[in-house]
Amino acid sequence: MNRIFTLKKMSVLLSLSLVGTLTSAQNLQMNDMSLKSELDWLRAQGVIQINTSTWPLTTNEINRVLSKADIRTAEQQQVVQSIRYTLDKEPKSLVNTKVSAYAQTDREQLPQSFADDNTANFQAAAQVSLSEEDWEVNIRANVKDKDMIDDEDLSFEGSYLAGKYANQWLIAGQIPTWWGPGHDGSLIRGDASKPVIGVTMQRDTQDAPSHPYLSWIGPWQYQLFAGQLDDYEAVPDTKLIGMRLTASPTEWLELGASRTFMWGGEGRPEGFSSFWDAIKGTQDNGGRDGGDPANQLAGFDARVNLAPLANVPVSVYGQYIGEDEAGGLPAKNMYLAGADFASSLNTTTMGSMPYQLYTEWTDTRTSGDVRGISYNHTNYTDGYYQHGYPLGYALGGDTESIAVGGKLWLDNQNFINAKVQHAKVNQSNRATNKAFPESDKLTVLDVAWEHQLNPKTTISSRAWVSDSDIHSTDVGGGIGVEFTNF
Numbered sequence: 001m002n003r004i005f006t007l008k009k010m011s012v013l014l015s016l017s018l019v020g021t022l023t024s025a026q027n028l029q030m031n032d033m034s035l036k037s038e039l040d041w042l043r044a045q046g047v048i049q050i051n052t053s054t055w056p057l058t059t060n061e062i063n064r065v066l067s068k069a070d071i072r073t074a075e076q077q078q079v080v081q082s083i084r085y086t087l088d089k090e091p092k093s094l095v096n097t098k099v100s101a102y103a104q105t106d107r108e109q110l111p112q113s114f115a116d117d118n119t120a121n122f123q124a125a126a127q128v129s130l131s132e133e134d135w136e137v138n139i140r141a142n143v144k145d146k147d148m149i150d151d152e153d154l155s156f157e158g159s160y161l162a163g164k165y166a167n168q169w170l171i172a173g174q175i176p177t178w179w180g181p182g183h184d185g186s187l188i189r190g191d192a193s194k195p196v197i198g199v200t201m202q203r204d205t206q207d208a209p210s211h212p213y214l215s216w217i218g219p220w221q222y223q224l225f226a227g228q229l230d231d232y233e234a235v236p237d238t239k240l241i242g243m244r245l246t247a248s249p250t251e252w253l254e255l256g257a258s259r260t261f262m263w264g265g266e267g268r269p270e271g272f273s274s275f276w277d278a279i280k281g282t283q284d285n286g287g288r289d290g291g292d293p294a295n296q297l298a299g300f301d302a303r304v305n306l307a308p309l310a311n312v313p314v315s316v317y318g319q320y321i322g323e324d325e326a327g328g329l330p331a332k333n334m335y336l337a338g339a340d341f342a343s344s345l346n347t348t349t350m351g352s353m354p355y356q357l358y359t360e361w362t363d364t365r366t367s368g369d370v371r372g373i374s375y376n377h378t379n380y381t382d383g384y385y386q387h388g389y390p391l392g393y394a395l396g397g398d399t400e401s402i403a404v405g406g407k408l409w410l411d412n413q414n415f416i417n418a419k420v421q422h423a424k425v426n427q428s429n430r431a432t433n434k435a436f437p438e439s440d441k442l443t444v445l446d447v448a449w450e451h452q453l454n455p456k457t458t459i460s461s462r463a464w465v466s467d468s469d470i471h472s473t474d475v476g477g478g479i480g481v482e483f484t485n486f
Helices: 008-018 033-044 059-066 076-089 272-280
Strands: 095-104 120-132 135-147 160-165 168-174 197-203 220-228 237-250 253-265 296-304 314-326 329-346 352-363 400-411 416-423 440-454 455-468 474-484
Touching: 033 076, 033 314, 033 329, 033 352, 033 400, 033 416, 059 076, 076 352, 076 400, 272 296, 296 329, 329 400
Parallel strands: none
Antiparallel strands: 095 120, 095 474, 120 135, 135 160, 160 168, 168 197, 197 220, 220 237, 237 253, 253 296, 296 314, 314 329, 329 352, 352 400, 400 416, 416 440, 440 455, 455 474
């Protein structure tokens, strides 16, 4: 239904835009496609060792790895400079601002991917950030029209309060999360749904342990999360608890383990014994306090970087997540696997242009079978979704997908991201998946372009074609602009 923005809501947006964003003073880097792509490219080239499978990342961690960068070519130097430019756009200041606007056609048949948060036909945002070395406050107001996920005209997604002590960040607010090595999806914590309001704890820099018996672990990170789902009608006030641990014991190997569970809520046990059963995860089908204590997911992921092993700019990665438990390990599994390649294209007219190619396969069926189990639960009958949109893989359960994509840096001002994806979505026809509520086959071509017009202005555009078996072919596009400390 079309909605008219009220004068009151627009005045909130305009007043915030006059105050001032996250620039070099920003301590926490939220999900950002171009930044992640640049870090992934340098890692595949063997220039840096960084794990980009857990977001948000911290600026100090990025600076730590860049300080050790093994730069050997002009293209590598170009990408390093681009990252530093992103982190240091403006002189440091206590108060910073960002204002943006984005408009697009309807996009119901367009699959989401990493940092793809433009879900409304029109949205404008203004944010104010106050940052010091050990704390950060970010207030972000979003005004939207025809959002495909919810009906809110005004929201504060992206707002948070954070403090650091002894290399640990504690973040309270509504921030996006990403757990996994994939380019387009994560099986357990993606960012297709609205960010869950809650508290997050993680390390600032990911240095290896200094103790001689633990140094073999290498750079490591953890993330703990506790929050409450919004608009979860089956069990109102359901809590979402999550924990992730990553380590890089060698330059070529990255390992991750993740676990989440939905617990408590209206009419459900919320005592300590029930919570302890959910933590242990060993009574998934019959805990105390009235049966199944939680809707649990857990699993592992890994990435192998071939550059340190064979001087080849290739990485291979995989993730598997189980809906259940058997013998102490995840069972009823979903799978994701992929590979990427990073190089540069040399031309006489445009010079050298770094690029990355990848392919990614995903199967969210139950160990290869369509059973209506993935992302669903007997007690939490709205499934592993919020507002009907997946908390895990963006296409939801009982989906098979193959994607081939690429990223190209034309120069320091122009970045292109494109992919072709073919998917069989929601093969069990589960109504819990509002992103793709019917069993369907999709083929999508999606191209996005980002242009840095000047140090304070970024222009973005996007175009896509989506062909569906049960819906008409959709051709769409969008365009946006962002002003920083204008």
